[in-house]
Amino acid sequence: MPSSSVLWLFAIVAFAILVFATIMFLASRYKRCSSDQILVIYGRVGLNQSARCIHGGGAFVWPLIQDYAYMSLTPMTITIPLENALSLQNIRINVPSTFTVGVSTEPGIMNNAAERLLRINPRQIEEMAQEIIFGQLRLTVASLTIEQINQDRESFLESIRKNVEPELNKIGLFLINVNITDITDSSTYIESIGKKAAAEAINAAKVDVADQEKFGAIGEAQAHRERNIRVAENMAESEKGQKKAEADKRVYIQQQDAEAVKGEKKAVAEQRIFVQQQDAEAVKGEKKAVAEQRIFVQQQEAEAVKGEKQAEADQRIYVQAQEALAVSGENKAKADIADADALLAQKRAEALRKGEVAKRQAEVEIQKAQYLAEQQRLNAEVIVRQEIEKRKIEIDAEALAEKFRREAKGQADAILAKYEAEAKGIKQVLESKAAGYESLVKSCNGDAKAASTLLMIEKIEEIVSRQVEAIKNLKIDKITVWDSGSGTDKGGSSTANFLSSMIKSLPPLQEIATMAGVELPEYLGKMVDSKDVTEAKESSKPTVKKEPAKDKPADTDK
Secondary structure (H helix, E strand, O other): OHHHHHHHHHHHHHHHHHHHHHHHHHHHHEEEEOOOEEEEEEEOOOOOOOEEEEOOEEEEOOOOOEEEEEEEOOOEEEEEEEEEEEOOOOOEEEEEEEEEEEEOOOHHHHHHHHHHOOOOOHHHHHHHHHHHHHHHHHHHHHOOOHHHHHHOHHHHHHHHHHHHHHHHHOOOEEEEEEEEOOOEEOOOHHHHHHHHHHHHHHHHHHHHHHHHHHHHHHHHHHHHHHHHHHHHHHHHHHHHHHHHHHHHHHHHHHHHHHHHHHHHHHHHHHHHHHHHHHHHHHHHHHHHHHHHHHHHHHHHHHHHHHHHHHHHHHHHHHHHHHHHHHHHHHHHHHHHHHHHHHHHHHHHHHHHHHHHHHHHHHHHHHHHHHHHHHHHHHHHHHHHHHHHHHHHHHHHHHHHHHHHHHHHHHHHHHHHHHHHHHHHHHHHHHHHHHHHHHHHHHHOOOOHHHHHHHHHHHOHHHHHHHHHHHHHOOOOOEEEEEEOOOOOOOOOOHHHHHHHHHHHOOOOHHHHHHHOOOOOOHHHOOOOOHHHHHHHHHHHOOOOOOOOOOOEEEEEEO
8 A cells, every 4th residue: 555655656746747847848949029029930830931920929939840030120220321313304413311221020021031131130231221222212313303302302202212112121121211311412403493492582572571561651651640540539538637637636635635634643643652662661671681691691601611621521531542442453454454465465466377377378369260260361352352353354354345346346337338328329320310311312313422512511601610710810910011002013002912812821612622522513603713813803993093102111900
Protein backbone atom coordinates (compact mmCIF):
# COMPACT_ATOMS: atom_id res chain seq x y z
CA MET A 1 0.00 0.00 0.00
CA PRO A 2 2.68 2.51 0.80
CA SER A 3 4.48 1.75 -2.45
CA SER A 4 1.36 2.45 -4.57
CA SER A 5 0.91 5.78 -2.84
CA VAL A 6 4.46 6.73 -3.70
CA LEU A 7 3.90 5.77 -7.33
CA TRP A 8 0.72 7.84 -7.51
CA LEU A 9 2.50 10.78 -5.91
CA PHE A 10 5.38 10.44 -8.36
CA ALA A 11 2.95 10.31 -11.31
CA ILE A 12 1.11 13.40 -10.11
CA VAL A 13 4.37 15.31 -9.68
CA ALA A 14 5.59 14.23 -13.13
CA PHE A 15 2.30 15.25 -14.69
CA ALA A 16 2.43 18.64 -12.96
CA ILE A 17 6.01 19.15 -14.14
CA LEU A 18 5.00 18.22 -17.71
CA VAL A 19 2.04 20.61 -17.67
CA PHE A 20 4.18 23.40 -16.25
CA ALA A 21 6.90 22.81 -18.87
CA THR A 22 4.31 22.81 -21.65
CA ILE A 23 2.83 26.06 -20.40
CA MET A 24 6.27 27.68 -20.14
CA PHE A 25 7.20 26.44 -23.63
CA LEU A 26 4.00 27.83 -25.12
CA ALA A 27 4.50 31.08 -23.23
CA SER A 28 8.04 31.40 -24.55
CA ARG A 29 6.87 30.84 -28.13
CA TYR A 30 4.03 33.40 -27.90
CA LYS A 31 5.43 36.67 -29.28
CA ARG A 32 3.73 39.97 -28.60
CA CYS A 33 3.91 43.06 -30.78
CA SER A 34 3.90 46.61 -29.42
CA SER A 35 1.93 49.43 -31.04
CA ASP A 36 5.01 51.00 -32.68
CA GLN A 37 6.25 47.75 -34.28
CA ILE A 38 5.23 45.09 -36.80
CA LEU A 39 5.80 41.42 -35.97
CA VAL A 40 6.98 39.55 -39.07
CA ILE A 41 6.71 35.75 -38.87
CA TYR A 42 8.51 34.01 -41.72
CA GLY A 43 9.18 30.43 -42.66
CA ARG A 44 6.27 28.05 -43.16
CA VAL A 45 3.39 30.52 -42.69
CA GLY A 46 0.93 29.46 -45.36
CA LEU A 47 0.41 28.59 -48.99
CA ASN A 48 1.97 31.11 -51.41
CA GLN A 49 2.97 33.38 -48.51
CA SER A 50 6.49 34.53 -47.77
CA ALA A 51 5.67 36.11 -44.41
CA ARG A 52 2.82 36.90 -42.02
CA CYS A 53 2.71 40.45 -40.63
CA ILE A 54 0.96 41.36 -37.36
CA HIS A 55 0.46 44.89 -36.04
CA GLY A 56 -0.61 44.83 -32.40
CA GLY A 57 -1.50 41.70 -30.44
CA GLY A 58 0.61 38.58 -30.71
CA ALA A 59 0.95 35.11 -32.24
CA PHE A 60 2.58 31.73 -31.67
CA VAL A 61 5.90 31.16 -33.43
CA TRP A 62 6.51 27.46 -33.90
CA PRO A 63 10.09 26.32 -33.50
CA LEU A 64 12.16 24.88 -36.36
CA ILE A 65 9.62 25.79 -39.08
CA GLN A 66 9.11 29.47 -38.20
CA ASP A 67 11.08 32.47 -37.00
CA TYR A 68 10.24 36.09 -36.32
CA ALA A 69 11.59 39.64 -36.51
CA TYR A 70 10.33 43.14 -35.76
CA MET A 71 10.04 46.21 -38.02
CA SER A 72 9.83 49.67 -36.50
CA LEU A 73 6.97 52.04 -37.41
CA THR A 74 8.93 55.13 -36.39
CA PRO A 75 8.50 57.81 -39.10
CA MET A 76 11.55 58.89 -41.09
CA THR A 77 12.10 62.51 -42.16
CA ILE A 78 13.84 62.82 -45.54
CA THR A 79 15.17 66.14 -46.85
CA ILE A 80 14.93 66.51 -50.64
CA PRO A 81 17.09 69.47 -51.88
CA LEU A 82 15.65 69.38 -55.42
CA GLU A 83 17.41 71.93 -57.68
CA ASN A 84 17.19 72.86 -61.37
CA ALA A 85 14.03 70.82 -61.94
CA LEU A 86 12.52 71.45 -65.39
CA SER A 87 8.90 72.65 -65.31
CA LEU A 88 6.27 72.35 -68.06
CA GLN A 89 7.37 75.78 -69.37
CA ASN A 90 11.02 74.61 -69.66
CA ILE A 91 12.00 76.89 -66.75
CA ARG A 92 14.31 75.37 -64.14
CA ILE A 93 13.20 75.85 -60.54
CA ASN A 94 14.40 74.85 -57.06
CA VAL A 95 11.89 72.95 -54.90
CA PRO A 96 13.52 72.12 -51.52
CA SER A 97 11.13 69.96 -49.50
CA THR A 98 10.86 67.59 -46.56
CA PHE A 99 9.07 64.24 -46.76
CA THR A 100 7.95 62.17 -43.79
CA VAL A 101 7.52 58.47 -44.56
CA GLY A 102 7.05 55.31 -42.56
CA VAL A 103 6.30 51.60 -42.85
CA SER A 104 2.63 51.10 -43.69
CA THR A 105 0.24 49.03 -41.58
CA GLU A 106 -2.04 48.03 -44.48
CA PRO A 107 -1.85 44.26 -45.06
CA GLY A 108 -0.63 44.28 -48.67
CA ILE A 109 1.89 47.08 -48.14
CA MET A 110 3.10 45.44 -44.89
CA ASN A 111 3.93 42.30 -46.86
CA ASN A 112 5.92 44.43 -49.34
CA ALA A 113 7.86 45.91 -46.42
CA ALA A 114 8.50 42.46 -44.97
CA GLU A 115 9.84 41.25 -48.32
CA ARG A 116 12.03 44.27 -49.10
CA LEU A 117 12.93 46.10 -45.86
CA LEU A 118 13.13 43.48 -43.10
CA ARG A 119 16.93 43.22 -42.82
CA ILE A 120 17.76 46.77 -43.98
CA ASN A 121 18.85 49.43 -41.51
CA PRO A 122 16.97 52.75 -41.35
CA ARG A 123 19.74 54.67 -43.12
CA GLN A 124 19.54 52.42 -46.18
CA ILE A 125 15.73 52.70 -46.17
CA GLU A 126 16.00 56.51 -46.16
CA GLU A 127 18.44 56.47 -49.09
CA MET A 128 16.15 54.16 -51.07
CA ALA A 129 13.10 56.33 -50.38
CA GLN A 130 15.08 59.48 -51.21
CA GLU A 131 15.97 58.16 -54.68
CA ILE A 132 12.33 57.26 -55.37
CA ILE A 133 11.08 60.65 -54.16
CA PHE A 134 13.70 62.53 -56.22
CA GLY A 135 12.57 60.89 -59.46
CA GLN A 136 8.84 61.23 -58.86
CA LEU A 137 9.18 64.83 -57.66
CA ARG A 138 11.02 65.79 -60.86
CA LEU A 139 8.26 64.05 -62.86
CA THR A 140 5.57 65.98 -60.97
CA VAL A 141 7.33 69.34 -61.49
CA ALA A 142 7.76 68.60 -65.22
CA SER A 143 3.98 68.09 -65.62
CA LEU A 144 2.98 71.45 -64.08
CA THR A 145 3.51 75.11 -64.86
CA ILE A 146 5.14 77.48 -62.40
CA GLU A 147 1.79 79.19 -61.78
CA GLN A 148 0.20 75.86 -60.81
CA ILE A 149 3.15 75.01 -58.55
CA ASN A 150 3.46 78.39 -56.83
CA GLN A 151 -0.18 79.49 -56.53
CA ASP A 152 -2.15 76.28 -56.01
CA ARG A 153 -0.03 74.53 -53.37
CA GLU A 154 -2.84 72.10 -52.42
CA SER A 155 -3.09 70.75 -55.97
CA PHE A 156 0.72 70.59 -56.19
CA LEU A 157 0.96 68.58 -52.96
CA GLU A 158 -1.87 66.32 -54.13
CA SER A 159 -0.01 65.68 -57.42
CA ILE A 160 3.15 64.85 -55.46
CA ARG A 161 1.19 62.44 -53.27
CA LYS A 162 -0.38 60.72 -56.31
CA ASN A 163 3.01 60.24 -57.98
CA VAL A 164 5.18 59.44 -54.95
CA GLU A 165 2.94 57.30 -52.72
CA PRO A 166 2.32 54.40 -55.21
CA GLU A 167 6.07 54.06 -55.75
CA LEU A 168 6.74 54.05 -52.00
CA ASN A 169 4.00 51.44 -51.48
CA LYS A 170 5.90 49.08 -53.74
CA ILE A 171 8.66 48.79 -51.12
CA GLY A 172 6.29 48.87 -48.12
CA LEU A 173 6.37 52.59 -47.23
CA PHE A 174 3.63 55.18 -47.24
CA LEU A 175 3.75 58.97 -47.37
CA ILE A 176 2.81 60.68 -44.09
CA ASN A 177 3.50 64.34 -44.83
CA VAL A 178 5.00 66.64 -47.47
CA ASN A 179 6.36 70.07 -46.58
CA ILE A 180 7.51 72.41 -49.38
CA THR A 181 9.81 75.00 -47.76
CA ASP A 182 10.27 77.45 -50.62
CA ILE A 183 10.14 77.58 -54.43
CA THR A 184 12.72 79.67 -56.32
CA ASP A 185 14.10 79.91 -59.83
CA SER A 186 17.32 81.29 -61.28
CA SER A 187 15.51 83.27 -64.00
CA THR A 188 13.48 85.30 -61.39
CA TYR A 189 10.24 84.26 -63.11
CA ILE A 190 8.44 83.69 -59.79
CA GLU A 191 9.69 87.05 -58.51
CA SER A 192 8.31 88.71 -61.64
CA ILE A 193 4.94 87.03 -61.07
CA GLY A 194 4.95 88.36 -57.51
CA LYS A 195 5.81 91.85 -58.68
CA LYS A 196 3.01 91.69 -61.23
CA ALA A 197 0.50 90.52 -58.62
CA ALA A 198 1.73 93.21 -56.20
CA ALA A 199 1.34 95.87 -58.88
CA GLU A 200 -2.17 94.65 -59.68
CA ALA A 201 -3.06 94.61 -56.00
CA ILE A 202 -1.63 98.12 -55.52
CA ASN A 203 -3.60 99.42 -58.50
CA ALA A 204 -6.79 97.76 -57.25
CA ALA A 205 -6.12 99.18 -53.77
CA LYS A 206 -5.65 102.65 -55.26
CA VAL A 207 -9.00 102.32 -57.06
CA ASP A 208 -10.67 101.13 -53.85
CA VAL A 209 -9.06 103.98 -51.91
CA ALA A 210 -10.32 106.50 -54.47
CA ASP A 211 -13.83 104.99 -54.26
CA GLN A 212 -13.76 105.00 -50.49
CA GLU A 213 -12.46 108.58 -50.44
CA LYS A 214 -15.32 109.54 -52.71
CA PHE A 215 -17.85 107.77 -50.45
CA GLY A 216 -16.11 109.28 -47.43
CA ALA A 217 -16.33 112.80 -48.85
CA ILE A 218 -20.04 112.32 -49.62
CA GLY A 219 -20.69 110.86 -46.17
CA GLU A 220 -18.62 113.59 -44.54
CA ALA A 221 -20.67 116.29 -46.28
CA GLN A 222 -23.91 114.62 -45.18
CA ALA A 223 -22.57 114.22 -41.65
CA HIS A 224 -21.55 117.91 -41.54
CA ARG A 225 -25.03 118.95 -42.66
CA GLU A 226 -26.76 116.71 -40.12
CA ARG A 227 -24.28 117.82 -37.45
CA ASN A 228 -25.05 121.47 -38.06
CA ILE A 229 -28.79 120.80 -37.82
CA ARG A 230 -28.42 118.73 -34.66
CA VAL A 231 -26.01 121.25 -33.13
CA ALA A 232 -28.47 124.08 -33.74
CA GLU A 233 -31.33 122.08 -32.21
CA ASN A 234 -29.22 120.97 -29.26
CA MET A 235 -27.93 124.50 -28.70
CA ALA A 236 -31.51 125.75 -28.47
CA GLU A 237 -32.46 122.99 -26.04
CA SER A 238 -29.25 123.66 -24.13
CA GLU A 239 -30.09 127.34 -23.74
CA LYS A 240 -33.51 126.45 -22.39
CA GLY A 241 -32.14 123.90 -19.94
CA GLN A 242 -29.29 126.19 -18.94
CA LYS A 243 -31.67 128.98 -17.97
CA LYS A 244 -33.87 126.63 -15.98
CA ALA A 245 -30.85 125.03 -14.28
CA GLU A 246 -29.48 128.44 -13.30
CA ALA A 247 -32.76 129.36 -11.67
CA ASP A 248 -32.98 126.03 -9.77
CA LYS A 249 -29.32 126.42 -8.80
CA ARG A 250 -29.84 129.82 -7.24
CA VAL A 251 -32.81 128.59 -5.21
CA TYR A 252 -30.95 125.47 -4.05
CA ILE A 253 -27.81 127.44 -3.14
CA GLN A 254 -29.79 129.83 -0.96
CA GLN A 255 -31.48 126.92 0.84
CA GLN A 256 -28.19 125.12 1.37
CA ASP A 257 -26.49 128.27 2.66
CA ALA A 258 -29.14 128.63 5.34
CA GLU A 259 -28.88 124.96 6.38
CA ALA A 260 -25.08 125.17 6.36
CA VAL A 261 -25.04 128.15 8.73
CA LYS A 262 -27.30 126.32 11.18
CA GLY A 263 -25.30 123.08 11.04
CA GLU A 264 -21.99 124.90 11.28
CA LYS A 265 -22.92 126.60 14.52
CA LYS A 266 -24.18 123.34 16.05
CA ALA A 267 -21.06 121.41 14.96
CA VAL A 268 -18.71 124.01 16.44
CA ALA A 269 -20.39 123.74 19.83
CA GLU A 270 -20.29 119.90 19.85
CA GLN A 271 -16.68 119.89 18.74
CA ARG A 272 -15.59 122.07 21.62
CA ILE A 273 -17.26 119.78 24.21
CA PHE A 274 -15.76 116.63 22.67
CA VAL A 275 -12.25 118.10 22.53
CA GLN A 276 -12.28 119.01 26.20
CA GLN A 277 -13.40 115.48 27.20
CA GLN A 278 -10.72 113.80 25.06
CA ASP A 279 -7.97 115.99 26.45
CA ALA A 280 -8.82 114.98 30.03
CA GLU A 281 -8.90 111.24 29.19
CA ALA A 282 -5.58 111.48 27.30
CA VAL A 283 -3.79 113.09 30.25
CA LYS A 284 -4.93 110.32 32.62
CA GLY A 285 -3.96 107.47 30.27
CA GLU A 286 -0.59 108.98 29.45
CA LYS A 287 0.46 109.19 33.07
CA LYS A 288 -0.62 105.58 33.76
CA ALA A 289 1.21 104.20 30.69
CA VAL A 290 4.45 105.97 31.59
CA ALA A 291 4.45 104.40 35.06
CA GLU A 292 3.75 100.88 33.78
CA GLN A 293 6.42 101.21 31.08
CA ARG A 294 9.09 102.17 33.61
CA ILE A 295 8.30 99.13 35.83
CA PHE A 296 8.37 96.71 32.87
CA VAL A 297 11.68 98.04 31.55
CA GLN A 298 13.41 97.63 34.92
CA GLN A 299 12.18 93.99 35.24
CA GLN A 300 13.35 93.10 31.72
CA GLU A 301 16.80 94.60 32.28
CA ALA A 302 17.29 92.50 35.41
CA GLU A 303 16.24 89.25 33.69
CA ALA A 304 18.52 90.04 30.72
CA VAL A 305 21.57 90.44 32.97
CA LYS A 306 20.88 87.10 34.71
CA GLY A 307 20.41 85.22 31.44
CA GLU A 308 23.52 86.74 29.91
CA LYS A 309 25.73 85.60 32.80
CA GLN A 310 24.27 82.07 32.75
CA ALA A 311 24.70 81.79 28.96
CA GLU A 312 28.35 82.85 29.17
CA ALA A 313 29.09 80.15 31.78
CA ASP A 314 27.29 77.42 29.80
CA GLN A 315 29.07 78.49 26.63
CA ARG A 316 32.55 78.21 28.16
CA ILE A 317 31.78 74.70 29.51
CA TYR A 318 30.32 73.45 26.21
CA VAL A 319 33.19 74.88 24.13
CA GLN A 320 35.87 73.18 26.23
CA ALA A 321 34.04 69.80 26.08
CA GLN A 322 33.57 70.04 22.33
CA GLU A 323 37.24 70.96 21.80
CA ALA A 324 38.32 67.85 23.68
CA LEU A 325 35.97 65.64 21.65
CA ALA A 326 37.14 67.32 18.44
CA VAL A 327 40.84 66.68 19.16
CA SER A 328 40.15 63.01 19.94
CA GLY A 329 37.99 62.54 16.86
CA GLU A 330 40.49 64.36 14.67
CA ASN A 331 43.33 62.10 15.73
CA LYS A 332 41.24 58.98 15.12
CA ALA A 333 40.09 60.30 11.73
CA LYS A 334 43.67 61.01 10.69
CA ALA A 335 44.65 57.44 11.53
CA ASP A 336 41.67 56.05 9.54
CA ILE A 337 42.52 58.33 6.63
CA ALA A 338 46.11 57.14 6.60
CA ASP A 339 44.97 53.48 6.55
CA ALA A 340 42.42 54.21 3.81
CA ASP A 341 45.01 56.09 1.75
CA ALA A 342 47.43 53.20 1.94
CA LEU A 343 44.75 50.67 0.97
CA LEU A 344 43.51 52.95 -1.80
CA ALA A 345 47.04 53.38 -3.15
CA GLN A 346 47.47 49.60 -3.29
CA LYS A 347 44.14 49.11 -5.05
CA ARG A 348 44.85 51.94 -7.46
CA ALA A 349 48.24 50.48 -8.35
CA GLU A 350 46.71 47.04 -8.93
CA ALA A 351 43.81 48.47 -10.95
CA LEU A 352 46.19 50.60 -12.96
CA ARG A 353 48.34 47.60 -13.72
CA LYS A 354 45.36 45.50 -14.79
CA GLY A 355 43.90 48.42 -16.77
CA GLU A 356 47.15 49.06 -18.61
CA VAL A 357 47.50 45.38 -19.46
CA ALA A 358 43.89 45.18 -20.69
CA LYS A 359 44.28 48.45 -22.57
CA ARG A 360 47.40 47.22 -24.34
CA GLN A 361 45.72 43.94 -25.22
CA ALA A 362 42.61 45.77 -26.44
CA GLU A 363 44.71 48.13 -28.53
CA VAL A 364 46.46 45.18 -30.12
CA GLU A 365 43.12 43.53 -30.92
CA ILE A 366 41.68 46.81 -32.20
CA GLN A 367 44.68 47.40 -34.43
CA LYS A 368 44.40 43.88 -35.79
CA ALA A 369 40.68 44.33 -36.47
CA GLN A 370 41.24 47.77 -38.01
CA TYR A 371 44.01 46.40 -40.19
CA LEU A 372 41.81 43.57 -41.45
CA ALA A 373 38.79 45.85 -41.93
CA GLU A 374 40.85 48.50 -43.69
CA GLN A 375 42.46 45.86 -45.90
CA GLN A 376 39.06 44.43 -46.85
CA ARG A 377 37.59 47.92 -47.40
CA LEU A 378 40.52 48.97 -49.61
CA ASN A 379 40.29 45.75 -51.60
CA ALA A 380 36.53 46.25 -52.02
CA GLU A 381 36.93 49.92 -52.95
CA VAL A 382 39.67 49.18 -55.48
CA ILE A 383 37.69 46.35 -57.07
CA VAL A 384 34.45 48.35 -57.14
CA ARG A 385 36.20 51.47 -58.45
CA GLN A 386 38.00 49.49 -61.17
CA GLU A 387 34.78 47.72 -62.11
CA ILE A 388 32.92 51.05 -62.27
CA GLU A 389 35.71 52.64 -64.34
CA LYS A 390 35.74 49.63 -66.65
CA ARG A 391 31.98 49.74 -67.11
CA LYS A 392 32.04 53.51 -67.59
CA ILE A 393 34.78 53.25 -70.25
CA GLU A 394 32.81 50.54 -72.06
CA ILE A 395 29.61 52.59 -71.98
CA ASP A 396 31.40 55.76 -73.12
CA ALA A 397 33.15 53.87 -75.94
CA GLU A 398 29.88 52.28 -77.09
CA ALA A 399 28.09 55.63 -76.92
CA LEU A 400 30.90 57.39 -78.86
CA ALA A 401 30.97 54.65 -81.52
CA GLU A 402 27.19 54.77 -81.87
CA LYS A 403 27.36 58.57 -82.16
CA PHE A 404 30.01 58.38 -84.92
CA ARG A 405 28.02 55.68 -86.74
CA ARG A 406 24.82 57.72 -86.64
CA GLU A 407 26.56 60.98 -87.62
CA ALA A 408 28.31 59.25 -90.56
CA LYS A 409 25.07 57.59 -91.67
CA GLY A 410 23.23 60.92 -91.40
CA GLN A 411 25.89 62.76 -93.41
CA ALA A 412 25.92 60.03 -96.06
CA ASP A 413 22.11 60.09 -96.31
CA ALA A 414 22.15 63.89 -96.58
CA ILE A 415 24.81 63.90 -99.35
CA LEU A 416 23.01 61.13 -101.24
CA ALA A 417 19.67 62.96 -100.96
CA LYS A 418 21.30 66.22 -102.13
CA TYR A 419 22.92 64.63 -105.20
CA GLU A 420 19.75 62.69 -106.05
CA ALA A 421 17.73 65.92 -105.83
CA GLU A 422 20.27 67.82 -108.01
CA ALA A 423 20.37 65.01 -110.58
CA LYS A 424 16.60 64.84 -110.65
CA GLY A 425 16.37 68.63 -111.11
CA ILE A 426 18.99 68.67 -113.91
CA LYS A 427 17.25 65.74 -115.60
CA GLN A 428 13.89 67.50 -115.49
CA VAL A 429 15.45 70.76 -116.83
CA LEU A 430 17.15 68.92 -119.67
CA GLU A 431 14.01 66.93 -120.49
CA SER A 432 11.97 70.15 -120.47
CA LYS A 433 14.53 71.89 -122.75
CA ALA A 434 14.64 68.88 -125.10
CA ALA A 435 10.85 68.86 -125.33
CA GLY A 436 10.83 72.62 -125.99
CA TYR A 437 13.52 72.41 -128.64
CA GLU A 438 11.69 69.51 -130.28
CA SER A 439 8.47 71.53 -130.40
CA LEU A 440 10.39 74.56 -131.78
CA VAL A 441 11.99 72.52 -134.56
CA LYS A 442 8.60 71.00 -135.43
CA SER A 443 7.08 74.48 -135.62
CA CYS A 444 9.86 75.44 -138.08
CA ASN A 445 8.98 72.43 -140.30
CA GLY A 446 12.13 70.61 -139.26
CA ASP A 447 14.47 73.49 -140.08
CA ALA A 448 16.99 73.44 -137.25
CA LYS A 449 18.74 76.57 -138.56
CA ALA A 450 15.52 78.57 -138.45
CA ALA A 451 14.88 77.29 -134.93
CA SER A 452 18.33 78.41 -133.80
CA THR A 453 17.69 81.81 -135.45
CA LEU A 454 14.51 82.20 -133.40
CA LEU A 455 16.40 81.32 -130.23
CA MET A 456 19.04 83.89 -131.13
CA ILE A 457 16.36 86.55 -131.67
CA GLU A 458 15.12 85.92 -128.10
CA LYS A 459 18.62 86.66 -126.82
CA ILE A 460 19.07 89.93 -128.83
CA GLU A 461 17.63 92.05 -126.05
CA GLU A 462 20.01 90.54 -123.53
CA ILE A 463 22.98 91.00 -125.91
CA VAL A 464 22.12 94.67 -126.47
CA SER A 465 21.78 95.13 -122.73
CA ARG A 466 25.24 93.64 -122.26
CA GLN A 467 26.64 96.03 -124.88
CA VAL A 468 25.10 98.97 -123.10
CA GLU A 469 26.45 97.68 -119.79
CA ALA A 470 29.93 97.56 -121.35
CA ILE A 471 30.13 101.37 -121.76
CA LYS A 472 27.61 102.50 -119.18
CA ASN A 473 29.95 102.15 -116.21
CA LEU A 474 32.99 103.83 -117.84
CA LYS A 475 34.32 106.52 -115.48
CA ILE A 476 34.84 109.39 -117.98
CA ASP A 477 34.74 112.72 -116.17
CA LYS A 478 36.02 114.86 -119.08
CA ILE A 479 37.03 114.42 -122.77
CA THR A 480 39.20 117.08 -124.42
CA VAL A 481 39.44 117.06 -128.23
CA TRP A 482 41.78 119.51 -130.03
CA ASP A 483 39.97 120.44 -133.16
CA SER A 484 41.24 123.00 -135.71
CA GLY A 485 37.75 123.37 -137.12
CA SER A 486 38.93 122.48 -140.60
CA GLY A 487 37.51 118.98 -140.39
CA THR A 488 39.12 115.92 -141.87
CA ASP A 489 39.76 114.76 -145.31
CA LYS A 490 36.37 113.05 -145.47
CA GLY A 491 34.44 115.82 -143.77
CA GLY A 492 33.11 116.21 -140.23
CA SER A 493 34.75 117.41 -137.07
CA SER A 494 37.23 115.59 -134.93
CA THR A 495 34.72 115.45 -132.04
CA ALA A 496 32.07 113.79 -134.15
CA ASN A 497 34.60 111.38 -135.56
CA PHE A 498 35.74 110.52 -132.00
CA LEU A 499 32.21 109.69 -130.85
CA SER A 500 31.44 107.81 -134.03
CA SER A 501 34.60 105.80 -133.70
CA MET A 502 33.82 104.97 -130.09
CA ILE A 503 30.34 103.72 -131.01
CA LYS A 504 31.76 101.77 -133.92
CA SER A 505 34.18 100.05 -131.58
CA LEU A 506 31.23 98.01 -130.29
CA PRO A 507 30.70 94.87 -132.42
CA PRO A 508 27.60 95.06 -134.67
CA LEU A 509 24.65 92.81 -133.92
CA GLN A 510 24.94 90.98 -137.23
CA GLU A 511 28.61 90.19 -136.59
CA ILE A 512 27.79 88.77 -133.16
CA ALA A 513 25.07 86.59 -134.71
CA THR A 514 27.47 85.47 -137.45
CA MET A 515 30.10 84.56 -134.84
CA ALA A 516 27.43 82.42 -133.16
CA GLY A 517 26.69 80.72 -136.50
CA VAL A 518 23.27 82.33 -136.94
CA GLU A 519 22.07 84.49 -139.84
CA LEU A 520 19.61 87.17 -138.77
CA PRO A 521 16.56 87.93 -140.95
CA GLU A 522 16.73 90.99 -143.27
CA TYR A 523 14.02 92.91 -141.41
CA LEU A 524 16.44 93.27 -138.49
CA GLY A 525 18.95 95.05 -140.77
CA LYS A 526 22.03 93.94 -142.71
CA MET A 527 25.70 94.81 -142.90
CA VAL A 528 26.61 97.67 -145.36
CA ASP A 529 30.07 98.41 -146.73
CA SER A 530 31.73 101.34 -144.93
CA LYS A 531 32.84 102.86 -148.28
CA ASP A 532 29.27 103.01 -149.52
CA VAL A 533 28.20 104.67 -146.29
CA THR A 534 30.91 107.35 -146.62
CA GLU A 535 30.03 108.14 -150.24
CA ALA A 536 26.36 108.40 -149.35
CA LYS A 537 27.12 110.87 -146.57
CA GLU A 538 29.36 112.99 -148.86
CA SER A 539 26.72 113.22 -151.56
CA SER A 540 24.04 114.24 -149.12
CA LYS A 541 26.04 117.10 -147.52
CA PRO A 542 25.72 120.68 -148.92
CA THR A 543 28.86 122.53 -149.95
CA VAL A 544 29.85 125.04 -147.26
CA LYS A 545 32.76 127.38 -147.43
CA LYS A 546 34.62 127.56 -144.16
CA GLU A 547 36.80 130.38 -142.99
CA PRO A 548 40.17 129.47 -141.60
CA ALA A 549 40.27 129.78 -137.86
CA LYS A 550 42.81 129.58 -135.14
CA ASP A 551 43.36 126.30 -133.37
CA LYS A 552 41.37 126.13 -130.15
CA PRO A 553 40.54 123.36 -127.76
CA ALA A 554 37.08 121.86 -127.70
CA ASP A 555 35.88 120.53 -124.31
CA THR A 556 33.35 117.79 -124.13
CA ASP A 557 32.20 116.83 -120.65
CA LYS A 558 30.36 113.71 -119.91
